[in-house]
Amino acid sequence: MRPLQRQSLLAILMLAAAYKAGAIPPQAPQPKVAPRAPTASAGTILAGDFKIAGMAVNSVTGEPLASARITLTNTRDGRQSRYIITGESGHFEFPALPAGKYSLFGAKRGFVAGFYQQHEQYSTAIVTGAEFETQSLVLRLVPLASISGKVFDEAGNPVRSATVQLFRRTTDAGVTRVVGGGTDFTDDQGYYEFPSISPGEYFVAASGRPWYAVHSTTFKGEGQPRANIPQSLDVVYPTTFASGSTDSDGAAPTEIKGGDQVRMDVHLSPVPSLHLVYNVPESQQGFSAPSFQQRVFGRMEFEQQIESRCLGSACEVSGVPAGHYTMMQWRDGKQHSSEVNLGRDGEELDFSHLESTSEVTLHVNLPHEDSANGQVVLALQNKANSQVVASSVLDSSRIAKLQAVPAGQYAVLVGGTDRPYAVSRVITVGKETAGHDLEVPANGSLDATVQLSVGVASVEGVVKRNGKPASGVMVALIPKDPESHRELFRRDQSDLDGTFVLRGIIPGTYTLIAVDDAWGFAWLEPGILSRYFAKGQNIKIGELMRGSVLLPDPVQVQPR
Numbered sequence: 001m002r003p004l005q006r007q008s009l010l011a012i013l014m015l016a017a018a019y020k021a022g023a024i025p026p027q028a029p030q031p032k033v034a035p036r037a038p039t040a041s042a043g044t045i046l047a048g049d050f051k052i053a054g055m056a057v058n059s060v061t062g063e064p065l066a067s068a069r070i071t072l073t074n075t076r077d078g079r080q081s082r083y084i085i086t087g088e089s090g091h092f093e094f095p096a097l098p099a100g101k102y103s104l105f106g107a108k109r110g111f112v113a114g115f116y117q118q119h120e121q122y123s124t125a126i127v128t129g130a131e132f133e134t135q136s137l138v139l140r141l142v143p144l145a146s147i148s149g150k151v152f153d154e155a156g157n158p159v160r161s162a163t164v165q166l167f168r169r170t171t172d173a174g175v176t177r178v179v180g181g182g183t184d185f186t187d188d189q190g191y192y193e194f195p196s197i198s199p200g201e202y203f204v205a206a207s208g209r210p211w212y213a214v215h216s217t218t219f220k221g222e223g224q225p226r227a228n229i230p231q232s233l234d235v236v237y238p239t240t241f242a243s244g245s246t247d248s249d250g251a252a253p254t255e256i257k258g259g260d261q262v263r264m265d266v267h268l269s270p271v272p273s274l275h276l277v278y279n280v281p282e283s284q285q286g287f288s289a290p291s292f293q294q295r296v297f298g299r300m301e302f303e304q305q306i307e308s309r310c311l312g313s314a315c316e317v318s319g320v321p322a323g324h325y326t327m328m329q330w331r332d333g334k335q336h337s338s339e340v341n342l343g344r345d346g347e348e349l350d351f352s353h354l355e356s357t358s359e360v361t362l363h364v365n366l367p368h369e370d371s372a373n374g375q376v377v378l379a380l381q382n383k384a385n386s387q388v389v390a391s392s393v394l395d396s397s398r399i400a401k402l403q404a405v406p407a408g409q410y411a412v413l414v415g416g417t418d419r420p421y422a423v424s425r426v427i428t429v430g431k432e433t434a435g436h437d438l439e440v441p442a443n444g445s446l447d448a449t450v451q452l453s454v455g456v457a458s459v460e461g462v463v464k465r466n467g468k469p470a471s472g473v474m475v476a477l478i479p480k481d482p483e484s485h486r487e488l489f490r491r492d493q494s495d496l497d498g499t500f501v502l503r504g505i506i507p508g509t510y511t512l513i514a515v516d517d518a519w520g521f522a523w524l525e526p527g528i529l530s531r532y533f534a535k536g537q538n539i540k541i542g543e544l545m546r547g548s549v550l551l552p553d554p555v556q557v558q559p560r
Contacts, residue, residue, distance in 0.1 A: 001075065001103065001115075001125040001495050048098030050128035054137030055090045056106050060258045064090025065141060068108040075101040075125050092139075101125045101495060104139060111141040112198050112258075117472045119519035120172055122493035124472050132496055143259035148193040149242070151186050151206045151266045158190025159237075159268060162208030163304065166194050167297055169201040169253050173489070174476075174524030178203070178248075178297035199260075201253040205296070206266040207239040209305050215273055215318040235270035236305050238321045239296070242266050248296045274342055276317040278349040280310065288330040290349060292320060292342075298385060300326065317349070329354060335404040355442040357404040360390070362412070363449045364398045374418025378402070378450070380410040380438070388413070407442035412450055413487060420455035420504035422487055427451075435484070455504035457541050459490075461551035462498045463514045469498025470557050474518040477502050477539070478511045482529060498554075507543045511536040514555040521560055532558050 052072060056065040067085060070092040074080035084092045104126055107113035115123035116139055126134055151162040166181035181202065184192040192206075214233045241251040242264040256262055280287050289308040293300040305319040322343040329336050329351060336354035362378055378400040379391035389410075390402035413436070414421045423436035427449040440446055459477065463470045471494050479488035490502040494514070513536040515523065523529055535558055537551070 001101075001123050001493055001500075047096045048128070050097045050099060051093065051095045051135055052097060052102060052104070052126055052128065052137065053091070053093040053095075053135045054139060056086050056092060056108070056139045056141060057090060058111075059140035059142045064088070065106075065108055065111070066090060068092075068106055068111075068141065070139065071105045071107075072097075072126075073103045073105070075103055097128050099128050101127050104137070106139045106141050108141055111143050114141060117493070119472075119474070119493060122474075122491065124493055125495040127496040127499075129497075134496070142199060144196045145199055145256045145258060145260040145262070146193065146195045147197060147202060147204060147254075147256065147262050147264055148191070148195075149204070149263045149265040150190040151192065151208065151268065152190060153210065153237075154267075154269050158186070158188075159206075159208045159211075160186055160188045160190060162186040162190070162192075162206050162266075162268075164192040164204060164206045164266070166197075167203040167205070168197075169203070171520050171522050173486075173491075174518075174522060174529075176522045176525075180299065197256065199256055199258045201255050203248075203251050203253050203297075204242040204264045204266060205239055205248075205251070206242075206268065207304060208237050208268060209319075210235055210237060210270055213270075213273070215275070215307055231272065234273050234318075236273045236319050236321050237268040238271055238323070239294070239301070240266055240268050271321045272345065273318050274320045274322060274345050274347070276320065276342065276347050276349050278315050278317075278351065280313045280315060282313065289315065290317060290327050290329045290351075292325040292327055294323060294325055295385075298387065300387070327354070337406055355407055357406050358440055358442065359445045360402040360405050360438075360440055361445070361447045362392075362400045362402070363447070364394055364400065365449060365451045366398065367452065367454050374416055376417075376421065377415045379413045379415075380405060380440070381413050382406075383409045383411055383437075405440050407440055410438045410440055411484070412436045412438050412448075414450075414452060420506065421452045422455070422485075422506040423450055424453040424506075425451040436487075453506050453543075455506045457505045457507075457545045458548040459502045459505060459512070459539060459541075459551065460548050461500060461512075462554045463494040463500060463557055464498060464554040465516070465557040469496075470494060470514075470516075471496045471498060473498075473514050473516055473557055475500045475502065475512070475514045475555065476518075476523075477505065478513065478529065478533075478536070480509055482524065483526070486524070501548075505541050507541045507545070510539045510541065512539050512551075512555060513537075514557050515560055516557050517560045523560075 056068040056070060058065060066088045069083055069085055071081055071083040072094045082094055086092055104116040117124040128134055151159040153159050164184045167178050168181040169178045182194055186192050212233060213235055214229055238246045240246050243252040245251045292303040303320060306317060307319045308317050324341050327338055327340045334356040336356045338354045376394040377391055379388050380402060381388050390405050392400040392402050394400050412423045412426060414423055426433045426438050438448060463473045463475060473494045475492045475494060477490040479485045488506050490505055492500040492502055494500045511533050513532045515532060535556060537555060
């Protein structure tokens with residue numbers, strides 16, 4: 001079945017589906033009532049001779065779910081739908097249906113709402129017909145879980161107003177990565193809570209300020225004591241994970257299953273605060289205090305406890321623990337940055353080696369027949385760490401200006417609200433590159449012309465296992481050089497009759513594969529994807545192709 005919803009621009013640009021914790025409130029206690037029969041609401045689905053029926057159950061315990069809302073929708077016309085509220089048996093039934101394809105969706109308080117056989121944003125559509133068994137379906141809903149705990153200081157006392165971050169390790173779209181799952185702040189008892197989360201592997205990290213911390217307010221030379229400030233008070237708390245690590249590379253995840261209520265306490269220990277000094281040149285305008293970022297699971301997080309003070313042109317930064325940072329500073333209207341290792345108290349910051357960022361202007365050429373009625377967003381993704389560093393909406397002149405871009409190698413990504421696009425060519429002064437790669441210099445500006453391709457073709461086919469249609473199978477259309485062009489991937493999940501549709505395909509050469517049990521599997525990791533190519537189907541989508549391409553031969557399921 002096609003994706004359940006259009007990916008947001010952010011998801012397109014980041015090449016990942018965002019994980020959102022806390023979308024459904026926790027289940028409240030339910031009063032005991034006498035068993036009742038299911039109730040239904042008739043929608044606009046026309047009458048017919050077929051029936052879709054089954055049971056909604058707890059995916060963990062297998063128990064039937066009462067008071068679950070089950071919705072059936074015609075996949076060809078979303079306005080045609082019916083719903084039913086299950087009784088104590090968890091049974092649902094939609095009689096008198098015409099032949100067709102239908103999505104089956106379940107929701108209940110305290111559970112993750114989901115479609116039939118849902119994986120990521122894909123699901124299996126139910127197909128009615130004499131040859132299909134549709135009256136004993138099992139719709140499994142996953143119970144929500146929770147994580148809570150307290151943040152303690154080195155004396156075992158609660159830390160109030162600490163920042164607590166939740167991270168989730170997920171394998172989505174064939175790649176394993178860690179994504180943010182939410183932020184909370186501790187109360188006066190040091191308590192935090194993430195009450196409604198999906199099952200998965202999670203990390204919890206906390207940061208805060210020691211209540212007793214006092215940093216120097218005087219400017220002394222290197223190695224000289226700071227007046228009246230005991231070293232035991234001149235401390236900070238580094239960001240610390242529940243496993244005790246202060247580095248995300250050494251943090252250990254906790255597996256959370258459906259329905260779990262897990263306590264994860266965090267214990268903070270103080271470390272000496274660095275005092276970093278610098279001078280403000282009189283000749284430079286807009287000279288700002290530096291800021292510091294650390295990498296946490298590939299994301300850049302600002303150090304929150306920094307204090308800065310100046311006496312004339314002499315300035316000092318405190319509240320920074322030793323470590324590796326990206327130091328950033330604004331001056332002369334530009335952002336400057338560099339990687340730095342900070343470990344020496346009283347160190348003088350050297351801004352001379354910081355590289356200024358550049359402004360990148362992209363002139364966009366759309367396909368000649370495309371009017372781009374919707375919004376188009378362009379972004380630059382750092383090829384070294386896969387981070388999107390800047391983005392801009394294409395204006396009416398078909399120009400996108402991206403500010404404060406650090407020097408480096410980038411992939412130009414594009415997302416559209418009305419149709420899928422991809423970058424097919426990038427042209428800079430004296431250089432033309434097939435594909436989406438762009439090199440941004442330091443300390444300047446860059447103008448480039450970007451040629452876009454638009455996805456207007458579809459591929460339709462059927463998946464078979466041992467000669468019979470197979471449902472719930474991941475179907476993937478793989479471009480050439482897949483690791484560099486993940487934006488060209490197209491995927492679907494086969495429906496009850498084994499059929500699938502891949503939409504919005506950008507012109508190019510592809511390999512089509514069908515892999516069993518591939519959801520939650522890192523199939524895009526180097527060396528894994530290639531083993532499926534031999535039994536895949538080669539497909540070429542030409543520049544002038546429009547509409548649907550119907551595959552004459554079935555796609556054979558390959559084992560994971």
